[in-house]
Amino acid sequence: MTAQETKFDRPVSIDLQENDENRSLVTAIQGDNADLLTSYTPGLVRLQAPARLEIKRESVEAQLGRPWETHEFQMAIVSLAGNISEWDEDKIVISWGPKVEDDEDEDY
Amino acid sequence: MTATANPTGTPKAKKLSMKARYGALTRDLDWAPGYVSEEEMYPHTSYEGIKIHDWSKWDDPFRLTVDAYYRYQAEKDKRLYSVLDGFAQSQGHLTLSEGKYLNAMKVFLGGVTPLEYAAHRHFAYLARQFNGPGPRFAALCQSIDEMRHAQTEIHTLSNYNKYYQGMHNFAQQHDRVWYLSVTKSYFDDALSAGPFEFLIAIGFSFEYLLTNLLFVPFMSAASFNGDLPTMTFGFSAQSDESRHMTLGLEAIKFILEQDEANVPIVQEWVDKWFWRGYRVTGIVSQMLDYQLPRPVMSWKEAFELYFEQQMLGGLFPDLALYGIKPPKHVDQAIWEKDHLSHWLHDTFYQFSHAANFTTTVPDTEHLDWLAQAYPDTFNQLYRGKWEEMGKLAEEGNRFFYPGLPQLCQVCQVPMVYCENGNPHKRAVYHSEYEGENYNLCSEGCKWIFDREPAKFRQAWLPVHQIYQGNCGGPTIPDVLEWYGFQEGDSGEYIGSVDHKNWIARHQMIEDKLGQGAGH
Secondary structure (H helix, E strand, C coil): CCCCCCCCCCEEEEEEECCHHHHHHHHHHHHHCCCCEEEEECCEEEEEEECEEEEEHHHHHHHHCCCCCHHHHHHHEEEEECEEEEECCCEEEEECCCCCCCCCCCCC | CCCCCCCCCCCCCCCCCHHHHHHHHCHHHCCCCCCCCHHHHCCCCCCCCCCCCCHHHCCCCCCCCHHHHHHHHHHHHHHHHHHHHHHHHCCHHHHCCCHHHHHHHHHHHHHCHHHHHHHHHHHHHHHHHCCCHHHHHHHHHHHHHHHHHHHHHHHHHHHHHCCCCCCCCHHHHHHHCCCHHHHHHHHHHHHCCCHHHHHHHHHHHHHHHHHHHHHHHHHHHHHHCCCHHHHHHHHHHHHHHHHHHHHHHHHHHHHHHHCCCHHHHHHHHHHHHHHHHHHHHHHHHHHHHHHCCCCCCCHHHHHHHHHHHHHHHHHHHHHHCCCCCCCCCHHHHHHHCCCHHHHHHHHHHHCHHHCCCEECCCCHHHHHHHHHHCCCCHHHHHHHHHHHHHHHHHCCCCCCCCCCCCECCCCCCECCCEECCEEEEECCEEEEECCEEEEECCHHHHHHHHHCHHHHCCCCCHHHHHHCCCCCCCCHHHHHHHHCCCCCCCEECCCCHHHHHHHHHHHHHHHHHHHHHHC
């Protein structure tokens, strides 16, 4: 078995458990990220993207047919490469590069 | 009661955003001490030379709060324990690829599980000692995670312990057995460092740089070898791991952003802890390549994907913005990817009479797989030796090394490595400190020793300890008794207790199936 060669310079990636629930999650992520590379090793599905990968709550909910909060992503993820540059109630963004400043108030 | 939704008349509170909730439930619970100084309250965060000006700049991208944390952790445990129950009830151990597969788990249980517990303890210390509430809360969650990992790993493997040798005394063996001192001393080195160095050592260098190499291919291999419980605990633990990786990355960026004077200190820690961690993951290299009856991914492939591509290709260009360079000696690790597992499993094979696992010469199919995975080195350098070992075993002269190996003073691995770039030249380095000679396996370990000789001179080297008479007695049987070994824990797999039981249990199944077919 060989790991799929990446075609990106600085890929970000997430490794997810390959199970029934995560199939909807994977379909949603595939729909929201052009140039996504999907590969499989036993028990795992790996999604690689060039520099940035986005997971949108709305798309996941549409696939799952039920409400989904972004915290639930913790049940699916096995590993990642990249920074978690945003994580709020609507989306999770994984990217390389300098930190993106949050647009919310920095009161905390 | 009437259906008045809001009887007090006060406006209904708007649901807080995730970020606001995180702020309210973690950082807002912090207070500034009034009757002691900050220095008195957090006395351990100044002596390493790291300068922190504003602890509030620590960002937790997960925005995790206590209620969400426990809710999801409980769900993870529930899923895991239902798998464990189902597997045990259905005699799942009989569906493993082969009985010898569990040798990899014996190494894992003795080598890795106790480190989870050690991590639990030390992250609890960080959760007390860091000045900022952000890192304290993240360390607290990680501390509880690590306890969960230790417990679920032990619980998962306890089912196999009912049927197989080599797992019954892992905690004591972690403290005593020669090769387990490699993982133990690595972690002890981190525990005895300051809080910031620990964070870079374990939080960043281990969790972020190397943990994928340790866990991901391994859990995928468990899946491929029919080990459903290990796959499930592994993935369950890894789901926390992504949070730990984020903590590690956040930690290094935070420290680097706080003061430019931190950069050279952090660089030295990255250099040291990359090499320390890399030497430990060598044990995984031989598990992936040799201990899995159905191999899933070679060490070389895993190293290229999880280290070269993701870390050197992805992460280090980001860290370059802060002035951090890829770790010292990384070129040697890259060169070694074609050799490492072959050197180390050769050692495990020759010394398995003194270990808590068994080994055997790989069959022809496995040797062919290795040749395909290592097209430039395996047939050229390593196949011949296995064929020779196989011939000896067939003739009834199974080879075990009769002596004890020289260990490296820093990584504590037997000195089986070669000079960078030359697979024909055994690497032997020396350092002198206060009139004593110390042996080192590589430029990397020598650099680490020379940086902190007063620390590493204290290393508890199993071979030296045996010779000094501190390990049960002067003969190998004395030492093995002191390790707490029992019949069938060690040695050659073919003909071992586990092997015989494996055959007997499967014959029993076939007999029963045969009877059923007759009716």
